Amino acid sequence: MSDSLSAATEILRGIAQAQDEAIKAGVPLKVVIADDGNDETRAKAIAQKFVKDINILAVIGHGSSKTSLAVAPIYSENQIVAIAPTSTSTELAKLPKRADGINYIFRTAPSDQFSGTALARYILNDLKNTAAVFYQFPKFPTANRCKQHFPLL
Structure with missing residues (x-):
């Protein structure tokens, strides 16, 4: 907590x-x-x-x-x-x-896989030519697990 x-x-x-x-x-x-x-x-x-x-x-x-x-x-x-x-x-x-x-x-x-995939699809399909920046935050492993699903698209 x-x-x-x-x-x-x-x-x-x-x-x-x-x-x-x-x-x-x-x-x-x-x-x-x-x-x-x-x-x-x-x-x-x-x-x-x-x-x-x-x-x-x-x-x-x-x-x-x-x-x-x-x-x-x-x-x-x-x-x-x-x-x-x-x-x-x-x-x-x-x-x-x-x-x-x-x-x-x-x-x-929702799982990290679901969130990571949804975010990747949004970036690829909707933002297209807009830049997106991601970084690792060691105290927040969810970001690291979501990142794993980006290359899958």
Whole structure:
């Protein structure tokens, strides 16, 4: 959460709205908030804590693809649904399903492949003679993953 406060703020707003609607409908819903700091080790520790708590029914988060990928086996093994609203890695869709064929990890944002391809098509088809400049930003791996899909067009 702390790595991207604007995204975290919007996710928390959505969670608060869902909680409010559930409570108004007579369904008590408690929300637990944790910050993994975009660190895989910390994310795994949080996931281990969550799966041991019988009151935790599902998880919304973690905030990045790398933390979502790190915790996916923990949630899947323990049959906890995890929704990754800001994770964009195509690797999330490639995670192996459990032996029972059920997938417990869901990405709701478009993948890097989709975004990179859409952006490349827009540049090639619509901008044509206009210059576009891209650069790598090491702290934002999505840009690097999107870049991989440009040569595919």
